[in-house]
Amino acid sequence: MDRETLISKWLDNNLNPVELEAFKQLEDYDDLVKLNQNLQHFEADDFNTSEALNNVLSAIKTKKPAPKNQWLKPFLRVAAILAVCFSLYYYTTTLNTTIETAFAEKTTIELPDNSSVSLNAKSVLEYNKSRWNTNREVSLQGEAFFKVAKGSSFSVNTSQGVVTVYGTQFNVKQRNNYFEVICYEGLVGVTHNAKETKLKPGDSFLIIDGKSIAKEKENRPTPSWLNNESSFKSMPYKTVLTEFERQYNVHIKLINIDDNQRFTGSFTHNNLEVALKSITLPLHLTYTKQNQTITLKRE
Structure with a gap:
């Protein structure tokens, strides 16, 4: 029929x-x-x-x-x-298609042109399937890793900037007062405040609290979070803690701790105790847990 x-x-x-x-x-x-x-x-x-x-x-x-x-x-x-x-x-x-991840959740989807997108925890991706052949464009809130099939221009729109590519692999992270793009393959154009920056493999573009931050060359072939680990190099401690909250669906309270101090290290996404030690021992902090609230304290 x-x-x-x-x-x-x-x-x-x-x-x-x-x-x-x-x-x-x-x-x-x-x-x-x-x-x-x-x-x-x-x-x-x-x-x-x-x-x-x-x-x-x-x-x-x-x-x-x-x-x-x-x-x-x-x-x-x-x-x-x-x-x-x-x-x-x-x-x-x-009608747009919307994919959203919850706390401690990741997912990978395939776009109509066989491009793939991996979404990190607490992220939202939106695109229009009907117009895809003439307009390869997505909107992102949160963090995602893209493997883009070759073809016409591909754009990622965020509240802090636009990323434009033609066929490549890259990671985009847009959180409150945080915007980062890392190119892993091909060539990426990042438009922020009407100015475009071109990124080659290993290059990064990072804005924190409205300020441009220089980063070392990226040596990994893919983002660490795809392997259930969050890594940081000289990042504000508050950035580490907000990512920790997203990955474990917890609330973190601080006592006598400066959350702007810099942190270098990593934490796993699949073992809470190990992860807590990873973000507290290097800074000589103690922690206590009560239900979904974790209190960090400097003695």
């Missing part, structure tokens, strides 16, 4: 079990269900339903009256199908 017939029978609640399974296999099944749920709140920009209905009713009145109610059901059915088809086209071409 073709797609249009399945949709029509679905609108009439007239699918048998076999047809229902076939309908669920449609590529845009999820979009159709969402559209059906929200259709009563949807209004296309240039389509006035009331005016169209009045025009049809006026035309009908000029003709010989049909038997009572004989025309109403077919008319409503056709009107509903036309409204759904029109709305579906508009809705699916403007």
Whole structure:
């Protein structure tokens, strides 16, 4: 059975079990269900339903009256199908796909052109699948590692800057007052405050609290967080702690500690006790735990 017939029978609640399974296999099944749920709140920009209905009713009145109610059901059915088809086209071409990770969660997705994106904890990625062939563009909140398939320009939009590439591997991290891009392969352009900086493999672009920070050459082939480890080189301690909170879904309190002091080291993502020792022993700190709250203290 073709797609249009399945949709029509679905609108009439007239699918048998076999047809229902076939309908669920449609590529845009999820979009159709969402559209059906929200259709009563949807209004296309240039389509006035009331005016169209009045025009049809006026035309009908000029003709010989049909038997009572004989025309109403077919008319409503056709009107509903036309409204759904029109709305579906508009809705699916403007609807964005959003992927979000929670605390202590990572995920990897494949984009329509076979580019891949790995999302770190507490991150959000958004893109438009319908327009992808003409507009390879994503929006990012958080941190992600990209492996971009060769092709047209590929852009990553963040609140602090835009990253543009043509086929490469790179990492983007955008958090509060923190923006970092590391190129692992190819050539990356980073636009920040209307100025573009080109990055070659191993180069980094880092802005903390609005200030540009110089970094050593990156020697790793991929970001450490892909291997469940967060690494830092002379980073403010508060940056380390906020990443720790994201990876373990905890809240950290400080007593007599300067969170702007610099920290060099790393912590694992899969062992809380080991991770705590990694971020406290180098600074001679002690810690206590109570439920999801961890208190760090300098004696």
